Amino acid sequence: MAKKKYIIGMFLTILGLVAAISITIAPSLMAPEEPRRQIPFVGMTLSYQSYWTWASPDSSPLVSRMVTFYEDPSEPDYIWVRDSENMPDTVSDDVVLKIDVTTRKIVGQEGYTQSLFPTNLHVGDEVIAQWGGPATITGSKVVSVMGKQVDAWIAYAEGSWGWYIQYYEKNTGISLGGSHIWYEGDILHSWVMYLVSTNAPLFEED
Numbered sequence: 001m002a003k004k005k006y007i008i009g010m011f012l013t014i015l016g017l018v019a020a021i022s023i024t025i026a027p028s029l030m031a032p033e034e035p036r037r038q039i040p041f042v043g044m045t046l047s048y049q050s051y052w053t054w055a056s057p058d059s060s061p062l063v064s065r066m067v068t069f070y071e072d073p074s075e076p077d078y079i080w081v082r083d084s085e086n087m088p089d090t091v092s093d094d095v096v097l098k099i100d101v102t103t104r105k106i107v108g109q110e111g112y113t114q115s116l117f118p119t120n121l122h123v124g125d126e127v128i129a130q131w132g133g134p135a136t137i138t139g140s141k142v143v144s145v146m147g148k149q150v151d152a153w154i155a156y157a158e159g160s161w162g163w164y165i166q167y168y169e170k171n172t173g174i175s176l177g178g179s180h181i182w183y184e185g186d187i188l189h190s191w192v193m194y195l196v197s198t199n200a201p202l203f204e205e206d
Contacts (some may be wrong), residue, residue, distance in 0.1 A: 039116075039172050040079050040101070044069040044200050046115055048177060050193035065193070077101060081113050097107045097130070104173065106130065114166070119175040121153050133159055135166065143167050145176050145195055148203055152176055162188075169202060 046067040053157055061157040065085045072080060075098075083095040098107040105111065111128030112118065118127070125137045143152045152167040154180075162182030168175055177194035 040069045042071045046198040048193050049196050085099040115175045117168045119173045
């Protein structure tokens, strides 16, 4: 009799342990990790700041630039991109473009927006940018962005107007910023632009 009670007691103890483990594991099985959002997505924003390089960031007025991706319900295969640059004491300069969601290319044009390149790139590839002509992928570099280290492609373009270097995060194709130099007559202008915030999953833990 005592042996029978002992066996029943052990069985109930094991059953209790199994139930406790099931309760602990079940929530993680019921709530799988949310997949990373496909880029570009409606509502995606990229916020940049820039300053003239002939003056320190403390003395040169910062220029804000916001890139917003939005939709027109009548055209679900496309996303609209509004690129707004706000310089102090000037009227906002907005550029609006329509891009194909699957190719990322500007509709009706050959190239891509400056803020978003394709991801299947290799050294030596040429990418037609929104302005400045073809940019060549010259290599890669680890860039510091928003306090984190990011592996990026280096895109370089030059012409009679000057030249620029732009960095693009390898997994998303998002522009991280860069340096731009151009001429107006005999006057040389140069400035630096960098990404300061985004709601896109730019980092592995996002």
